[in-house]
Amino acid sequence: MNTGPFAHLGDALPIGRDATSVRKRVKAMEHMLERVWTIPGINRPVGADVLFGLLPVGGSFIGAAFGAYMVWEARNLGMSRFQISRMLGNVGLDWALGLIPFVGIVPDFFFRSNTRNLRIILKHLDRHHPGTVTLEG
Numbered sequence: 001m002n003t004g005p006f007a008h009l010g011d012a013l014p015i016g017r018d019a020t021s022v023r024k025r026v027k028a029m030e031h032m033l034e035r036v037w038t039i040p041g042i043n044r045p046v047g048a049d050v051l052f053g054l055l056p057v058g059g060s061f062i063g064a065a066f067g068a069y070m071v072w073e074a075r076n077l078g079m080s081r082f083q084i085s086r087m088l089g090n091v092g093l094d095w096a097l098g099l100i101p102f103v104g105i106v107p108d109f110f111f112r113s114n115t116r117n118l119r120i121i122l123k124h125l126d127r128h129h130p131g132t133v134t135l136e137g
Contacts, residue, residue, distance in 0.1 A: 030070070093113065
């Protein structure tokens with residue numbers, strides 16, 4: 001029985017190309033990258049993106065690859081070039097700041113490009129695919 005922080009991510013992640021499947025995948029990806037654990041004392045959520053930032057140079061590339069996956073999903077949804085450009089800008093800024101030695105982890109902790117990109121995707125889905133909206137309680 002797997003009870004680790006990533007245990008629920010593999011459960012029922014759809015592989016389809018429909019908007020509902022994409023919504024579930026990008027939400028799971030953002031959760032994994034930005035909000036898997038909570039730092040005790042300050043109650044600040046962190047995810048794998050901050051851990052990637054601990055790896056010199058290569059960690060920034062790994063984080064950018066995961067961010068680029070979310071942009072690819074957005075492109076498959078037919079999002080506008082402006083939205084895709086904004087998302088690529090978020091990923092690029094996070095990548096560039098992550099290349100700075102010792103300081104590169106700070107933008108991962110505060111900027112959260114994947115959360116920003118998730119908001120852009122969800123706004124598009126809510127407007128163009130309202131049937132994908134789910135109530136979370």
